[in-house]
Amino acid sequence: MHNVSQEDYLKRILLLEQAEPGQSVSMGALAGSLSVAPASVTGMVKTLVRRNWVDYEPYVGVRLTDEGRGQAMRVLRRHRLIELFLVRTLDMDWSLVHKEAEAIEHVVSDDLLERIDAFLGYPTVDPHGDPIPDARLRITSNDSECLADCEAGRRLCVARIIDQDSDFLQYIEKVGLKPGTNLKVVSRDDGGQVMEVRLQRGGSTMLAFTAASRVLVESRD
Amino acid sequence: MHNVSQEDYLKRILLLEQAEPGQSVSMGALAGSLSVAPASVTGMVKTLVRRNWVDYEPYVGVRLTDEGRGQAMRVLRRHRLIELFLVRTLDMDWSLVHKEAEAIEHVVSDDLLERIDAFLGYPTVDPHGDPIPDARLRITSNDSECLADCEAGRRLCVARIIDQDSDFLQYIEKVGLKPGTNLKVVSRDDGGQVMEVRLQRGGSTMLAFTAASRVLVESRD
DNA sequence: TCCAGGTTTTAGGGATAACTAAAAATACCA
């Protein structure tokens, strides 16, 4: 990405806030996440402050204002509807639509987005399992938990993959952990991120699964 | 439009060249067509010259180089495929997709465009009847003529509407002159632009039709 | 032929977003 728009900054701040609730977002995190120099972030944040979209405390970080959060949610909505639209119409791999949506999300008109929303039947989650804000920017709450926190023996259903990284998504695809997949935790390594699960679908496959903290699941009984 | 990209300039030069074959495109025509000040055009044209995309003679005008024409055709291809894609998938009115495509055409990846092309079955004309360059930028030639030039009594098939103007397209839609519509010339006013045609579809409707020069047709017997 | 009017170019700025390098502030550790 070479030129990052104000919308990109807002969306990224929202995602980073969600990843670390209650914390303000540091300039460094933003810069790294957007592949931009820290100095560029300082400059852009000043613009966002002028627009009343973020509160900013020098040397500490930024937080979205209500207005800024609204803007960010709008971008997120566009992003996720476009992803789903591409998956549905062109049968594209859900690990590949992210970059396309990232570009298109900034140029679709409200009218077009409305039509896409209607075409898709007003969905509440996108292909990654991430929630899609509705036209009034409300999110259908889901009470999922982190796969890393689930005890051995539990039966679960994959609800959501918290990651936009293409490599990770392709890995997820390969091992068959799409949203909707049923699975059972066979054992887990409490040390942290390595976990062994058995998939229920198509016979019992064993697999070691790293980065379980990036997968959200729902109880299945 | 507030910021016009180099791609927009190239595409517009191509369209203006096609409208007036053999002529070079004047700065004024470009400026008017892109809703930009003449001084802005002079500046941008210098950039395009540096990139070897146009030949430019001061106080005369610009012409696309072969390389520039290739670039412009690529943009045109993207534009028309996207228009058709929106019409097909979202059942959008073909008089309304132009503006959307205008924005999206600059951000779709080659991969996505390939998929859209395949999804549409490698079409050769867009919803307006305009030819779509194929992946190698070739156009399927069609030997259509201008409705304004056709004598009374001829049976014709609408091949193409040469116009991006939303009002005109909606008028065309209203009187039922989509590409593919069969019609017969009942009489014509040689004075110029007013012409009376009868549509074959659904009984014989009479209508006075202005701006016949903006409609291309093919012989029907 | 010459001048008036239209067209095009030059000159000088403005907005957005990025960068590097250096200075300032903060955090951490001994």
Added chain:
DNA sequence: TGGTATTTTTAGTTATCCCTAAAACCTGGA
């Protein structure tokens, strides 16, 4: 508490693409 290391900000440029105003250039009529 002092000093180093990290983070953040400031300052100064760059690159795109826009504008207005004024100068330069062409063209056509008297």
